[in-house]
Amino acid sequence: MKVKLLSTALVALSLLSCNKEHFNVSINLQNAEGKSVYLQKLVDNEVVVMDSAVIKNNIADFKVDKADPVIFYSVRIEGVRYPIGFFSENQDIDITGDFNDNRNITANGSDAQQLISDYNAENNKFNNQLRELRQQYGETAQSNNTAALEKIENDYNQIENNQNNYRKLFLTKNSNSIVAPYILYNNRYNYELNELEDFVSNFNVIDNDYSKKLDEYIAVLQRVDVGQPYLDFSQETPDGDMLSLSELVGKSKLLLVDFWASWCGPCRAENPNVVKAYNNYHEKGFDVLGVSLDMEKENWIKAIEDDGLIWHNISDLKYWNNEAAKAYGISSIPSNLLLDENGIIVAKNLRGDDLDKFIGDYLK
Numbered sequence: 001m002k003v004k005l006l007s008t009a010l011v012a013l014s015l016l017s018c019n020k021e022h023f024n025v026s027i028n029l030q031n032a033e034g035k036s037v038y039l040q041k042l043v044d045n046e047v048v049v050m051d052s053a054v055i056k057n058n059i060a061d062f063k064v065d066k067a068d069p070v071i072f073y074s075v076r077i078e079g080v081r082y083p084i085g086f087f088s089e090n091q092d093i094d095i096t097g098d099f100n101d102n103r104n105i106t107a108n109g110s111d112a113q114q115l116i117s118d119y120n121a122e123n124n125k126f127n128n129q130l131r132e133l134r135q136q137y138g139e140t141a142q143s144n145n146t147a148a149l150e151k152i153e154n155d156y157n158q159i160e161n162n163q164n165n166y167r168k169l170f171l172t173k174n175s176n177s178i179v180a181p182y183i184l185y186n187n188r189y190n191y192e193l194n195e196l197e198d199f200v201s202n203f204n205v206i207d208n209d210y211s212k213k214l215d216e217y218i219a220v221l222q223r224v225d226v227g228q229p230y231l232d233f234s235q236e237t238p239d240g241d242m243l244s245l246s247e248l249v250g251k252s253k254l255l256l257v258d259f260w261a262s263w264c265g266p267c268r269a270e271n272p273n274v275v276k277a278y279n280n281y282h283e284k285g286f287d288v289l290g291v292s293l294d295m296e297k298e299n300w301i302k303a304i305e306d307d308g309l310i311w312h313n314i315s316d317l318k319y320w321n322n323e324a325a326k327a328y329g330i331s332s333i334p335s336n337l338l339l340d341e342n343g344i345i346v347a348k349n350l351r352g353d354d355l356d357k358f359i360g361d362y363l364k
Contacts, residue, residue: 032099087112126163189332253285262303
């Protein structure tokens with residue numbers, strides 16, 4: 001009986017905290033005297049500034065009235081690159097840390113925020129291991145030790161698999177939490193459309209902005225999935241002329257639309273594979289349209305010349321706001337899609353030997 005009464009009391013306390021009409025955000029930040037801080041919330045994919053304050057004696061405070069427990073909030077600190085985000089669930093939030101060590105500024109207080117902290121702590125362990133292996137790979141590559149490089153690659157792939165398995169288990173275990181769509185959306189580039197659909201179908205959460213963002217992203221991917229007709233777009237060539245995708249569709253048996261950028265290391269590493277495929281199959285009916293997510297035209301043109309990208313190249317120089325990339329739901333690069341002569345998407349995100357084999361088989 002005592003256990004039952006205690007459980008009932010805890011549930012009531014939890015509901016009471018979530019039904020509060022306000023919550024407080026307390027900031028205790030060392031070495032930040034005189035810095036401005038801004039309380040923000042995410043509404044319909046727009047960041048709205050709610051209030052501002054100046055840190056005095058390491059302290060700043062906000063009170064949020066008429067709060068919505070599912071809204072994602074953040075505190076932007078003058079001089080700190082990224083805002084400190086949190087779900088309050090109408091529970092008081094404490095933001096603590098040191099301005100001079102802004103990577104370790106943390107938000108604590110709500111149950112949802114504790115879940116995010118737990119996830120980040122474990123996920124960062126994987127990221128640190130991967131970072132160390134990337135450094136080892138760079139150092140080992142100079143010695144041309146093939147066996148050592150292969151071992152590092154295998155270790156890297158294993159850690160990535162462990163990280164993905166951990167994330168999948170976390171999302172499955174916490175499918176009833178508002179944290180689940182937040183974590184999935186921020187890692188959406190790790191999953192194919194069918195995997196995202198499976199996750200979302202198993203979520204049982206009150207709609208929030210991250211649920212909406214996921215639904216919108218999935219809708220975009222469904223529109224440009226294999227079997228769907230292409231979406232047209234126009235951007236500038238290096239010479240300043242406008243070129244539309246529709247001008248190229250139907251002029252080859254197979255057209256690769258390749259999303260990349262000069263600043264993207266994996267893209268530059270993949271470019272020789274695309275060059276090889278172009279040289280092998282262009283005369284048989286294969287063509288390429290490169291769509292760059294660059295910002296600086298000079299860097300874009302230099303990379304085209306350095307990597308020998310002799311096919312059609314266009315860009316709007318808007319970085320991740322590239323209009324074509326947004327239309328096709330591109331959240332990581334390199335990414336690509338293949339169109340047949342009727343403009344139907346026949347494959348997506350093929351690289352290296354897989355790309356070469358698909359093209360060779362298709363053009364037989």
